[in-house]
Amino acid sequence: MSFLKPKEVIEEGDTVTLYLTVNSMHAIEATPTIVNKKGETIEYIFQTSYGALKVRNLIGVTYGSRVELSKGWAYVLQPNPELWTQTLPHRTQIIYTPDISMILFQLEVRPGSVIVESGTGSGSLSHYFLRAIKPYGHLHTFDFHEARVQQAREEFERHGLGDFVTVYHRDVCQLGFSNELEGKADAVFLDLPAPQLAVPFAAKTLKTEGGRFCSFSPCIEQSQRCCIALQEHGFTEIRSMEILQQEHVVKTRTLPVLDLEFLKHKKPSSQKLNESSTNESNETADTVKTPKETKKVLTSSAPPTLPGHTGYLTFATLPPAFVR
Amino acid sequence: MTKTEVNEMSKIQLGDYIVIQRQKYTKLQKFGNLDTTSMLGKEQLELRGLLDQPYSATFKMCPKETTPSKQRGQRNLRLHTLELCNELEMRDIRDRLGISASGADNRDIIDDGDSQALRPQDIEDLREQHSESTKIIEKIVENSKTFHAKTEYSQEKYLRKKEKKYFEFVQIHRPTLRLITEIYYRQDADKVMGMRMDTLSQLISYSGVSAFGNYLMYESGTNGLLPASFLNSMGAGTEATLVHMHPGNVPQKQAMLALNLPHEQLQRCISVNLYSVLREYYQGEGQESTEVATEPSTPLEEIEPSSKKQKLNDDDAAPTTTSSTSSDSNGENNTSPLESSVNIPVQAQKWQVENRRACELMRAKFDGLVIAAKEHPSNIVQALLPFVKSSRPIVVYSQSKEVLMDLHVELKSSSNATNLHLTSNWLRYYQILPNRTHPEVNMNGNSGYLLTGYTIG
Known part of the structure; x- marks a missing residue:
């Protein structure tokens, strides 16, 4: 139930984000017991790279607290769409925060919006839609994969979001978004291999006052076909873009500093001696003795691998019926 | 909402902010009264003809007469009236x-x-x-x-x-956050602290702002864009509130007003002066009264709200000096500068009421913290973090990376926050046409930077 609104204490049944490190997070359900493979009810012990966690102990703990693991510790955070996207069980490829943020912004989603989405996939984007449209709006989400539909339904219910979403098992490319939804949507989002097939249905399901449209495609050919279909069906303001988020890894580095100035001049002491043969040995002895100078520098660098491509986003407006 | 109300709302009314679009050019304008005119390049438009016409309609610019230029050396302005365009003669020019x-x-x-x-x-x-x-x-x-x-x-x-x-048609749109963001960034990115659309969209996501919860924001000059985007995400008729702290006497509000939001929704953005509210919180009420107008003498004030507002919109130039009330939306609290300087002690001034409301929320703590500062954010973060609950998002925006690198190190060593990420964005538009698909030739390289994290402890 931890997705409905900000809360302070972990209750039984909450989904909890267990934060170990920047690269290691888990989503776990706060239940004292689970049913194992043999059908027996057993104590829920969650294994992490820093040891085991007795999940029972999480209940009643304040979100943001540090919890002890058998070989270390972790933080328990209240999940939100950003953390969920990083920890959710993948049933499909998912869309991540940078693209999703632009999708919500461009679709002008706000509390009260009615959104049509296809496909549901793993529900990464759906959770963002739901946060944005609560408490008055509704999300109608479609997928042609029956098992995924069922999993998504249960997940929304567990997360306390069931009232704001309807999950349909339906192939929208062939059957559209159903007659009941005709003229109901403020925005339509498509993540389909052949978005152009669903564009005519999208036009039908948008309100007579008009609305916004988005299609996400990994391949440019899909976007091309989609753009042609959009033009044919009276959409305007058609724009395509690509977003990549870059991470900057911040690190304080300690760098040695070389002193090269002294090489330009003979040492006064050795000049006195005026013996060229002993000069060199003296110099080397000196440099060894003086401690090496260092400088601390705050640096940022790109991580060794980073996303080079996610997908092309195509946005469009369907004008109100009287100007179509 | 009833059907007639919806119809009323989709008509252009006096007092509305409108977006005027001519081909790819868009402009934000307040339709303050029937004599309002708007400049579009060298063309001057009389907006009178828009009243009661539907939004999204197309209008034809009909030349009125050429006004002889009053100043020497200036080219003649072409004055136009606007007429609703019924037949859609905007076919492809090649066919025509x-x-x-x-x-x-x-x-x-x-x-x-x-x-x-x-x-x-x-x-x-x-x-x-x-x-x-x-x-x-x-x-x-x-x-x-x-x-x-x-x-x-x-x-x-x-x-x-x-x-x-030579295009002679304009379209009128109802302003949305998307349109306003685009217009501001194109007209003068510096006035919105270089806040690009993609970065703003992520700032909204990471902040977790929604129809539930109370949010704390410090912003030093985005023409109201940042609080506007929060109000937009908080929605009408919901329980969410925003405490919007700013460094000046008068908050910049244009973007907020341009969204034409219901009064109830605007009320849930509590705009307070950063110094004044913190002093009240720690020292109690009555410590400031007269000081507030002179107190925050940061160098920022020179480039503060009123002058900027005028440039975009002359009708909105009311808010100027002394009282922090005067920029309010519906003019219901229009104390003239003279009156407010007299300081009638009986009735609490608007800023005092707002300070009180803000302090109350500060005691109850917030569900998210967002900072977009022209100043170095370290002290601001330090001052505002105690007002944020545990396990809540923090987002700090800056135009330069180095500033956020400093902050990253500080937050990491303070162990007040975890899951810290410093990010920037790369945004590229595409021309998609049959056999002529390629990225657009120019792209913008300044996305700004975000430092995100979560409070712990």
Whole structure:
């Protein structure tokens, strides 16, 4: 139930984000017991790279607290769409925060919006839609994969979001978004291999006052076909873009500093001696003795691998019926 | 909401902010009264004709008369009225002109500056005679020696260029956060602290703002864009509130007002002066009263709200000096600067009421913290973090990376926050046309930077 609104204490049944490190997070359900493979009810012990966690102990703990693991510790955070996207069980490829943020912004989603989405996939984007449209709006989400539909339904219910979403098992490319939804949507989002097939249905399901449209495609050919279909069906303001988020890894580095100035001049002491043969040995002895100078520098660098491509986003407006 | 209300809302009304679009150019304008005019390049538009017309409609710019220029050396303004355009004559210009011949490549085209037979004066005269861009472009094409030898693509480009110049239709839109963000960034990115659309969209996501919860924001000059985007995400008729701290006497509010939000929703943005509210929180009420107007004498004040507002919109120039109330939306609290300086102690001034409301929320703590500061954010974060609950998002925006690198190190060593990430964005637009798909030639390299994390402890 931890997705409905900000809360302070972990209750039984909450989904909890267990934060170990920047690269290691888990989503776990706060239940004292689970049913194992043999059908027996057993104590829920969650294994992490820093040891085991007795999940029972999480209940009643304040979100943001540090919890002890058998070989270390972790933080328990209240999940939100950003953390969920990083920890959710993948049933499909998912869309991540940078693209999703632009999708919500461009679709002008706000509390009260009615959104049509296809496909549901793993529900990464759906959770963002739901946060944005609560408490008055509704999300109608479609997928042609029956098992995924069922999993998504249960997940929304567990997360306390069931009232704001309807999950349909339906192939929208062939059957559209159903007659009941005709003229109901403020925005339509498509993540389909052949978005152009669903564009005519999208036009039908948008309100007579008009609305916004988005299609996400990994391949440019899909976007091309989609753009042609959009033009044919009276959409305007058609724009395509690509977003990549870059991470900057911040690190304080300690760098040695070389002193090269002294090489330009003979040492006064050795000049006195005026013996060229002993000069060199003296110099080397000196440099060894003086401690090496260092400088601390705050640096940022790109991580060794980073996303080079996610997908092309195509946005469009369907004008109100009287100007179509 | 009833059906008639919806219909009323989709009509253009006096007092509305509107977005005027001419081809790709868009502009934010307040339709303050019937005599309001708006400048579009060299064209001056009388907005009178828009009243009670539907949003999203297209209007034709009809030339009225040429006003002789009052100042020497200035070119004549062309004054236009706007008429609702019923028949959609905005077909493809190529069809309208009936162009059929085109060349295969550009081997025979020489740029000798002699291909256009019309002189600039002739074209000016044409513009006086005809209001329709089609007629003007037709004449220009007729008098071009090279047009028919150009390739089809290059003809199209030529026509697009000419159409852009002589296009006589405008469309009126209801302002949305998306349109406002785009207009602000294009007109002057510095005035919104270089907040690009993609970065703003992520700031909204990471902050977790929604219809539930109380949010804390410090912002030093985005023309109201940042609080507007929060109000937009908080929605109408919900329980969410925003405490919006700013460094000046008067908060910048234009973007908030431009969204034409219901009064109830605007009320849930509590705008307070950062110094004044913190002093009240720690020292109690009555410590400041007279000081508040002079207190926050940061250098920022010189480039503060009122002057900026005027540039975009003259009708909105009311808020100026002394009282922090005067910029309020519906003018219901229009104390003149004179009156407020007299300081009637009986009734609490608006800023005092707002300070009280803010302090109450600060004691109850917030569900998210967002900072977009022109100042170094370290002290601001340090001052505001104690007001944020545990396990809540923090987002700090800055135009430069180094500032956030400092903050990253500080937050990491303070162990007040975890899951710290410093990010920036890369945004590229595409031209998608059959056989001519490629990234757009120019892209913008300044996304700004975000430092995100979660409070712990």
